[in-house]
Amino acid sequence: MTSFNKIAVLGGGAWGTALAQTAARAGRSVTLWEHDPANAQHLSDKRESVYLPGVTLEPSIVVTRDLADAARADALLLVVPAQVMRPVVTSLAPLIAARTPLVACAKGIEHGTHRFMTEIIAECAPAAIPAILSGPSFAADVARGLPTAVTIAAADAAVAQALAQAMNSGSFRPYHSTDVRGVELGGATKNVMAIAAGIVEGRKLGASALAAMTTRGFVELVRFGKAYGARIETMHGLSGLGDLTMCCSTPQSRNFSFGMALGRGESIDTAAHGKLAEGYYTAPVLLEMAQAKHVDMPISTAVAAILAGKLDVDKAIEGLLTRPLKAEE
Numbered sequence: 001m002t003s004f005n006k007i008a009v010l011g012g013g014a015w016g017t018a019l020a021q022t023a024a025r026a027g028r029s030v031t032l033w034e035h036d037p038a039n040a041q042h043l044s045d046k047r048e049s050v051y052l053p054g055v056t057l058e059p060s061i062v063v064t065r066d067l068a069d070a071a072r073a074d075a076l077l078l079v080v081p082a083q084v085m086r087p088v089v090t091s092l093a094p095l096i097a098a099r100t101p102l103v104a105c106a107k108g109i110e111h112g113t114h115r116f117m118t119e120i121i122a123e124c125a126p127a128a129i130p131a132i133l134s135g136p137s138f139a140a141d142v143a144r145g146l147p148t149a150v151t152i153a154a155a156d157a158a159v160a161q162a163l164a165q166a167m168n169s170g171s172f173r174p175y176h177s178t179d180v181r182g183v184e185l186g187g188a189t190k191n192v193m194a195i196a197a198g199i200v201e202g203r204k205l206g207a208s209a210l211a212a213m214t215t216r217g218f219v220e221l222v223r224f225g226k227a228y229g230a231r232i233e234t235m236h237g238l239s240g241l242g243d244l245t246m247c248c249s250t251p252q253s254r255n256f257s258f259g260m261a262l263g264r265g266e267s268i269d270t271a272a273h274g275k276l277a278e279g280y281y282t283a284p285v286l287l288e289m290a291q292a293k294h295v296d297m298p299i300s301t302a303v304a305a306i307l308a309g310k311l312d313v314d315k316a317i318e319g320l321l322t323r324p325l326k327a328e329e
């Protein structure tokens with residue numbers, strides 16, 4: 001089987017740093033590329049990311065601002081926000097060898113085009129092998145070496161298996177899959193549901209309401225997944241149900257925490273407290289895509305309306321509770 005010994009991570013943010021640590025602990029030779037000059041300097045000088053304070057980089061990790069250095073790896077993990085995936089892959093494409101796996105680690109869908117992350121890779125780097133890594137995994141936990149399981153998917157089972165092998169350490173356990181769409185769709189969708197769950201928590205609506213929101217959020221994820229080609233077992237797995245339940249239950253999730261602030265009445269402009277809440281960007285796209293295939297997603301619709309400033313939280317809750325009664329499905 002192919003082995004990927006040299007791993008590059010693009011993005012020295014919280015998740016990129018955690019994945020670089022993981023790959024280094026798994027025995028891989030790791031290059032960490034960061035575009036932001038200040039963070040790159042901090043990574044080189046202090047051996048720490050400004051996005052993940054308190055985590056010291058493994059000594060073997062090489063930090064670079066030169067994309068060509070990173071492009072020489074056997075496989076690259078793309079760990080930048082979903083909305084900048086396209087320019088990053090476009091810059092990378094002429095620098096990599098054909099058939100190099102590019103593993104999207106972002107959880108989102110592109111605005112305007114409705115493209116999933118691996119579709120952007122296929123479009124912008126057609127010679128590469130698109131793959132996706134997703135699942136319940138907080139950067140701070142992974143960086144500390146706490147036990148974590150994720151899924152890595154690629155169309156070719158042997159590639160997915162080899163990538164899982166390359167990233168496997170004593171504490172980080174990747175499962176492999178060929179359901180690329182299912183894995184990426186779960187991660188993008190759960191962020192929107194986590195905002196909804198956070199709103200419930202911030203509004204102090206109680207544990208019963210939180211369980212109802214999480215469960216009905218999962219129903220929406222499954223409906224959306226069926227419409228866009230995900231396998232049911234993937235949606236029931238780590239990248240679907242696993243990530244959804246985690247992010248709908250704790251303020252350690254930035255999306256949940258953003259929702260909590262909205263539920264408490266903070267303004268949309270400040271509620272993220274400067275942190276990346278991908279669900280904010282995904283919500284309107286998710287809604288457009290649901291509407292395009294006539295998928296009923298009332299929670300996502302309410303979240304998108306709140307984030308667009310078209311609906312206040314109390315009216316959204318009232319609207320969800322007063323819809324006509326229906327059979328559970």
Ligand SMILES: NC(=O)c1ccc[n+]([C@@H]2O[C@H](COP(=O)([O-])OP(=O)(O)OC[C@H]3O[C@@H](n4cnc5c(N)ncnc54)[C@H](O)[C@@H]3O)[C@@H](O)[C@H]2O)c1
Nearest residue numbers: 011012013014015016035036051080084106107138139276
């Ligand atoms: N943090 C987590 O626990 C976690 C876990 C799983 C998945 N993710 C996903 O990983 C992705 C990145 O999240 P994060 O937590 O690392 O975010 P972050 O805000 O901590 O870091 C973002 C990184 O992207 C880089 N970046 C921003 N704009 C860029 C651009 N135009 N060009 C190149 N690089 C750019 C930043 O410099 C930084 O390195 C998100 O899609 C997120 O959903 C995060």
Ligand SMILES: O=P(O)(O)OC[C@H](O)CO
Nearest residue numbers: 135136137138253254255
């Ligand atoms: O902090 P969040 O909400 O971006 O969640 C991080 C990861 O996606 C959890 O799996």
